[in-house]
Amino acid sequence: AVQPAQFRIAPEFLATNPTPNQEYAEAVRQIALHAPLRLLPGELLVGAATLKEAAQHRVPLTEFGSISHTTLGFEKALRVGYRGIRAEIAARLKRTDLDSAGRDLLEAMLICLEAAAIWHGRYQAELEKRVESGIGEDSSHDAEVLAAMRNVPEQPPANFREGVQALWLLWDFQRLCGNWSGIGRIDKMLGPLLHADLAAGRVTLNQARELLAHFWIKGCEWTTGTGHCMDDAPNTGDAQYYQNIVLAGLDEAGNPVSNEVTDLVLDVVEELHISDFPIAVRLSAKTPERLLRRIAQIQRLGGGIIAIYNDDRIIPNLTSFGYPLEEARNYANDGCWEILIPGKTSFGYQPFDALLLLQEVLGLSAVEAVARHEKVECDEWKAHQPQAGIAARFPDFDALYTAFRERLTATVEALLDANPFHDLPCPLLSLLVDDCIDRGRSYTQGGPAYTVRSPHAGGLADVVNSLLVIRQLVYEEQELSLDELVGTLQSNWAGQESLRLRIQRDFDFYGNDSAKVDALMQRVFNDYTDIVGATRERHGVLRPAGISTFGREMSAYLPHRTAAASGQRKGAYLAANFSPSPGTDKRGPTAVIRSHCAVDFSRLPCGTALDLKISPDTVRGETGIQALCGLMRSFVELGGIFMQTDVVDTDLLRRAQAHPEDYPNLSVRISGWSARFATLSRDWQELIINRTEQTAS
Numbered sequence: 001a002v003q004p005a006q007f008r009i010a011p012e013f014l015a016t017n018p019t020p021n022q023e024y025a026e027a028v029r030q031i032a033l034h035a036p037l038r039l040l041p042g043e044l045l046v047g048a049a050t051l052k053e054a055a056q057h058r059v060p061l062t063e064f065g066s067i068s069h070t071t072l073g074f075e076k077a078l079r080v081g082y083r084g085i086r087a088e089i090a091a092r093l094k095r096t097d098l099d100s101a102g103r104d105l106l107e108a109m110l111i112c113l114e115a116a117a118i119w120h121g122r123y124q125a126e127l128e129k130r131v132e133s134g135i136g137e138d139s140s141h142d143a144e145v146l147a148a149m150r151n152v153p154e155q156p157p158a159n160f161r162e163g164v165q166a167l168w169l170l171w172d173f174q175r176l177c178g179n180w181s182g183i184g185r186i187d188k189m190l191g192p193l194l195h196a197d198l199a200a201g202r203v204t205l206n207q208a209r210e211l212l213a214h215f216w217i218k219g220c221e222w223t224t225g226t227g228h229c230m231d232d233a234p235n236t237g238d239a240q241y242y243q244n245i246v247l248a249g250l251d252e253a254g255n256p257v258s259n260e261v262t263d264l265v266l267d268v269v270e271e272l273h274i275s276d277f278p279i280a281v282r283l284s285a286k287t288p289e290r291l292l293r294r295i296a297q298i299q300r301l302g303g304g305i306i307a308i309y310n311d312d313r314i315i316p317n318l319t320s321f322g323y324p325l326e327e328a329r330n331y332a333n334d335g336c337w338e339i340l341i342p343g344k345t346s347f348g349y350q351p352f353d354a355l356l357l358l359q360e361v362l363g364l365s366a367v368e369a370v371a372r373h374e375k376v377e378c379d380e381w382k383a384h385q386p387q388a389g390i391a392a393r394f395p396d397f398d399a400l401y402t403a404f405r406e407r408l409t410a411t412v413e414a415l416l417d418a419n420p421f422h423d424l425p426c427p428l429l430s431l432l433v434d435d436c437i438d439r440g441r442s443y444t445q446g447g448p449a450y451t452v453r454s455p456h457a458g459g460l461a462d463v464v465n466s467l468l469v470i471r472q473l474v475y476e477e478q479e480l481s482l483d484e485l486v487g488t489l490q491s492n493w494a495g496q497e498s499l500r501l502r503i504q505r506d507f508d509f510y511g512n513d514s515a516k517v518d519a520l521m522q523r524v525f526n527d528y529t530d531i532v533g534a535t536r537e538r539h540g541v542l543r544p545a546g547i548s549t550f551g552r553e554m555s556a557y558l559p560h561r562t563a564a565a566s567g568q569r570k571g572a573y574l575a576a577n578f579s580p581s582p583g584t585d586k587r588g589p590t591a592v593i594r595s596h597c598a599v600d601f602s603r604l605p606c607g608t609a610l611d612l613k614i615s616p617d618t619v620r621g622e623t624g625i626q627a628l629c630g631l632m633r634s635f636v637e638l639g640g641i642f643m644q645t646d647v648v649d650t651d652l653l654r655r656a657q658a659h660p661e662d663y664p665n666l667s668v669r670i671s672g673w674s675a676r677f678a679t680l681s682r683d684w685q686e687l688i689i690n691r692t693e694q695t696a697s
Contacts, residue, residue, distance in 0.1 A: 002052045002222045005060045007034040020064075020425040021104050021442075025111035027061040028177050028428050032115035035060075035176060037126055038221075042141070044161075044214040045168050046123045046149055049175040049222045055241075059178040065424055066178030067443065068242045069334040072432035073343025075189050077170050078163060081155045085431055086113050092437050102440020105447075108427035109437070115428075116173050117154065124150060160203055163193040164211050168218065170432070171243075175222070179429045180242040182335030183277070184342045187247050191259035198260065209264045216268050219243060220276035241276070242335025244672065248291065249282030249311055252326035257282075258291060266306075270298045275305050275667035275674035280333060283636050284311040289629070296628035300619040304646035304669020307337065307609075310636045313601055314339060317641075321544055321605040322536065323450075336672030337642050338546060339607045344434045344449040349546060349606070350415040353557040354528070355459030355564065355574065357407045358466060361400065362486050363390050364562045391482035397475040400482075401467070405527050412455055412531045420453045420541040421445050452542045454606040455532050458549040458557060461575035464521045465509045465566035465584065471520075473503075489563045492570045503567035504584075511580025513591035518598040529603035546606030547578045550671045554687045573690050577671065578608040582690045589614065589631055589694040597638035604641065609671065611691065612645045618695040619647055627696035644669050646691075653677065653689045 009026055018026065031051065038048035053060035057068065077085065089106050092098065098106070127146040131139055151158070152166035167189065174181055197203040222241075247265060248258045269279060281295055298306050318328035323341060332342040340347050394400035424444045430436040436447035473479045480488075493500045508514035510521055532545035549557070553574050563570045566581065575581040578596060585592050589612055596610045612631070619628055628645070635643050646669040656663035660678035667674050668688050677685065 002055055003036055003050055004052045005031070005035070007061070009061055019104050019108075020423065021108035021427050022111075024059065024062065024064060024425040025108040025115070025427055027059055027064075028112045029115040029118070031060055031177055032119040032122075032173075035119070037122060039123070039126060039130075041138070043218075044145065044148075044211050045165055045218055046127070046145060047119075047169045047172045048218070049172055051176060054176055054178045055222050057178070057180070060176075064178075066180065067424070067426055067429050068180035069336060069338070069347050069349070070242075070345065070429075070433075070443075071182035071184040071244075071332050071335055071340065071342040072171075072174065072429065073434060074167055074170050074184060074432065076343055076434070077153060077432055078166055078189055079156060081166075082113055082116060082153055083155060085437075086110065088437050089113075092440070098440050105427055105430070105440055105442055106437065108425075109431050112428040112431060116169075119173060119176070120149070120154070120169065157193060160190065160193040160197045160208060161211060163190050164215055168215060172218075174429060174432075175241075177428055179426070180335060181429070182242055182244045182246075182333060182342075184244075184332040185246045185249070185257065185330070186265065187259055187261040188249075188251060188257045188330075191257070191261040194260050194264075205260065205264070208260065209267055212261070212264050213268045213272060216272055216274050216277060220274060242673070243276065244278050244280060244333050244335050244337070246309075246332045247279060247281045248287070249284075249309070249331075250315070250329045252330050254329060256286075258288075262291075263294070266294050266298060269305055270301065273301065273303055273305070273665070273667070275303050275676070278304075278669075278672065278674050279306045280309055280337065280642070281306060282309045282311050283632060285636060287636075292629045292632055293625055295632065296619075296625045299628055299645050300616070300624055300647050302616065302647045303667035304644060304648070304674045305667070307642065307644035307669075308632055308635070309339075309642050310640050312636060313639050313641055314607070317602055317605045317607075320602065321542075333672070336550070337607065337609050337644070338454065338548070338672075339605070339641075340452060341450060343432065346433070346443050346446075346448040346451045347454075348420070348452065349454045349456045349548065350418065351456045351458055351548065351550070351552055351556075352411055352415065353459050353552070353560070354408065354457045354524075355462045355466070356557060356560055357411060358404050358463050359489075359562055359564075361403045361407050362482075362489070364486060364489055389483065390486050394482060397467075397471045400470065401523075404463075404467075405531075408528060409531050412528075415453075415455050416535055416538050416543060418453075420451060420539055446540060450542055451540065452544065452606075454544050454546045456546040456548045456606070457528055458547070458552055458577075459575060460521070460524060460528070460547060460578065461510045461581050461584075462564055462566060462568075464517060464524055465507070465581060466564050467524070468509065468517050468520055469503055469507060469565040469567070472507075485565060489565060492563045500567045500569075503565075507566070509566060509581065509584040510575075511585030511592045511595045512587045513594040518595050521595070522599050525599040526603070533603060544605035546604065547608035548671075549576050551576070551684065551687065554683055573687055576611055576687075576691075579611045580692070582692055585692050585694070589696060590634060592694070593631065593635050593638060593640065593643075597635070597640045601639050601641050607641045610635070610640060610643045611669070611671075612643065612694060613688075613691040614645060614647045614694050614696045616647050616649050624696060631696065644671075646688075648688075650689055653685070657682070657685050657689070 036050045051060045130142045148161045148165045152162045157163035157166045315328045327341045334347045426443050430442045433448045435449040439447045441447035488496045529545050666677045
């Protein structure tokens with residue numbers, strides 16, 4: 001079980017008035033010295049995140065928060081080892097252009113490296129003791145484990161087993177100290193090592209598969225079953241630790257990355273069905289049929305574990321935004337699904353609810369916008385309260401739309417002006433992010449090669465659906481006035497149930513491959529991306545546009561929304577990410593993909609997600625595999641960015657909700673992560689259940 005820390009930073013140390021970096025580094029040293037060790041019989045890997053505080057998004061022993069939404073430079077660390085990073089710091093300290101803040105950071109980094117060596121040494125000593133005192137098979141096994149971990153990650157791994165162990169130790173020490181990093185391109189990092197070992201006869205595929213299986217099993221060892229709690233989204237499941245893995249794609253030179261490790265990871269996922277490492281496979285028009293089929297075979301087992309990226313769209317997006325081609329080819333994610341350059345990027349996103357903005361324009365909502373858990377208010381809108389006579393302000397649809405666009409512009413501008421830096425110390429994490437050492441600045445203070453703060457709009461599908469109804473019923477057909485419609489929404493459709501049901505029945509909303517609504521979506525999408533795209537960089541920070549909700553449509557946005565003009569009552573779960581609103585997509589997954597891809601995604605450098613829920617009955621047998629392959633091909637050909645597909649039966653979810661004890665391992669896709677359904681709160685369970693269940697035919 002994950003344990004609370006039973007030790008602390010000595011009062012004598014705190015009495016010296018250490019800098020925040022020094023206090024942080026001392027906490028890391030104490031963790032390394034005193035965190036409980038975990039060595040289980042038969043394990044092929046050593047190292048464990050054993051402190052409960054590390055699963056609570058904080059650095060154990062401190063009041064410092066920890067960092068997620070990033071993928072660290074594990075590839076570089078494997079290439080040069082801790083010794084190479086230590087040498088890089090020493091060389092930087094010798095230069096004369098380092099200020100006191102930079103020296104403070106780099107000296108704290110060296111303490112963190114010493115701490116990592118202490119933690120490693122404790123495991124090594126315990127294994128040595130076991131080997132010396134053990135007999136028979138256990139002693140032989142411990143000797144093999146000891147040999148694989150003795151030199152790494154201080155030195156670069158010499159073979160595949162050392163590579164897997166080194167990656168685990170690099171990543172898991174960050175986890176032990178509270179940082180939640182994605183793992184990134186595991187097949188690119190480990191594939192060459194395995195290929196060399198196979199060619200030399202040092203390892204078999206079965207042995208390599210077993211080693212990766214142990215990696216996967218250890219990846220869920222700190223799960224407590226209670227679920228991680230975000231500030232605005234409690235009980236979001238037991239696997240939301242941002243530990244995504246990316247497979248396939250291209251390397252920096254443009255060569256395909258698809259090797260034995262790619263295949264073995266997919267084998268392990270299929271066999272163990274562990275959802276704690278969500279997988280994203282990078283596809284393109286050149287992806288071989290064999291890989292598509294392998295993805296489909298695993299997707300149809302459910303769990304939402306495997307999603308896909310589209311290299312043909314993403315790499316040009318990144319180069320157009322200004323990233324060098326070789327870095328664009330090496331993209332991964334932030335441990336969720338947002339796109340970044342791994343090992344070089346400090347990432348954050350700034351979410352806001354676009355539907356709330358439209359409702360404010362209509363005089364329906366209190367003036368609130370949610371951004372990074374803070375309220376952003378625009379002075380020109382503070383007095384905009386619900387009022388009669390709204391129709392006089394908007395005599396035609398273009399006047400209403402112009403007001404919405406102005407409100408959208410004001411919100412984005414407020415986000416772009418927000419301070420992107422903060423004083424959270426993080427020397428351990430900064431060790432593995434390029435340019436922090438050279439600049440003498442941490443991950444949170446502009447040290448990385450790229451600092452990104454991406455505005456992320458939510459609710460666009462519901463904005464478009466509402467505008468569609470308003471344009472037709474109020475301005476084109478004049479069935480009712482804007483004042484009457486606003487009053488109806490304010491009263492939550494009281495006395496207008498027949499109108500509400502007719503709207504839901506008769507309108508082709510976003511997600512049905514309807515030219516009319518897709519054109520309106522293009523207008524809204526283009527305006528949003530134009531507004532964000534006008535400012536590529538501000539305050540030294542990159543500002544690529546994105547679209548997401550990550551469950552905020554249920555947790556953060558829902559309390560502030562009124563009923564919607566699209567026929568939705570107040571309190572209804574509406575659209576997630578850039579997907580259709582639940583129940584409005586009536587013409588199958590191909591229509592959903594066509595509507596989703598009707599916009600020009602070259603305008604969206606940070607990306608977005610399409611969520612699909614597929615009925616298991618429609619993906620059985622060879623026909624089902626072909627159907628899933630067809631959906632993936634269509635998504636790539638039509639220019640999508642990221643698609644996460646969950647094959648799950650709604651009736652099964654209802655049974656699991658009623659009897660969670662019977663379905664402890666049933667996993668579902670949430671957003672950029674998966675979780676065991678039983679660990680979700682009822683609200684989050686309802687969010688998953690309410691997604692439209694599509695047939696894959």
